[in-house]
Amino acid sequence: MSNRPYIVGNWKMHGTRAMLAEARAIDRAAERLIKVEVALAPPSTLIHACRKEANLIGIGAQDCHPADGGAHTGDISAAMLKDAGAGFTIVGHSERRADHGETNVLVKQKAEAAIEAGMGAIVCVGETEEDRDAGKAEATVGEQLKASLPEGEAAAANVTVAYEPVWAIGTGRTPTPEDIAIMHRNIRAQLVEVYGEAGQEIRILYGGSVKPENAVELLSADDVGGALVGGASLTAESFLGIIIAAAGDDAE
Numbered sequence: 001m002s003n004r005p006y007i008v009g010n011w012k013m014h015g016t017r018a019m020l021a022e023a024r025a026i027d028r029a030a031e032r033l034i035k036v037e038v039a040l041a042p043p044s045t046l047i048h049a050c051r052k053e054a055n056l057i058g059i060g061a062q063d064c065h066p067a068d069g070g071a072h073t074g075d076i077s078a079a080m081l082k083d084a085g086a087g088f089t090i091v092g093h094s095e096r097r098a099d100h101g102e103t104n105v106l107v108k109q110k111a112e113a114a115i116e117a118g119m120g121a122i123v124c125v126g127e128t129e130e131d132r133d134a135g136k137a138e139a140t141v142g143e144q145l146k147a148s149l150p151e152g153e154a155a156a157a158n159v160t161v162a163y164e165p166v167w168a169i170g171t172g173r174t175p176t177p178e179d180i181a182i183m184h185r186n187i188r189a190q191l192v193e194v195y196g197e198a199g200q201e202i203r204i205l206y207g208g209s210v211k212p213e214n215a216v217e218l219l220s221a222d223d224v225g226g227a228l229v230g231g232a233s234l235t236a237e238s239f240l241g242i243i244i245a246a247a248g249d250d251a252e
């Protein structure tokens, strides 16, 4: 595992070509921030343009179809995303699980398709507020992970896990660093169970209302390998605030 924190911006359904200026500004600044690995996942329509604008940061997708190709109107395969310039894709984001009924089985197929196409896969997991209130947060995340982690030879080297509690996404509410650490410890144990020693190397990101103001605290939690950032990744100014926080004293 790279020791550098990995800070990934998920633009969700935001961005026309006017936003390429933000990608360019992030990329320029990233040149100075060698202590942090930075990536953006813009909407699919901007992947190619972002790849051309930004030379240093990673560019990825937000989803992929599990099949190589075929009669799937409106969908995009992993190979197509790679061809457009994506180096990774997010899979199983809670918004897709909720809006499109995506199951763990489908998420696993998507992750495997991404890896098969030569990309990385960021597998998202996270409990709802109901789960947490019922004391089932760890069990829920454990079940999601068990059923959605990709299998295969290249899986461990190409997978990243993002722990995103559903109730923390876009709400301004966050778990305590202690709660994050407990969850990440469980995720780590499960990664080692599934992938053996290679599971120690897999990065576990935290996502959910990460902002420049709280990034230092959230990233300081035990075994947090970086952040998956939604709203605060939409402008270079706020995203760079998080990146600088992740870089710590070595920012410049």
Ligand SMILES: O=C(CO)COP(=O)(O)O
Pocket: 010, 093, 164, 168, 169, 170, 171, 172, 207, 208, 209, 210, 228, 229, 230, 231, 232
């Ligand atoms: O869902 C997220 C990233 O994938 C988090 O979104 P926010 O940072 O807007 O809470």
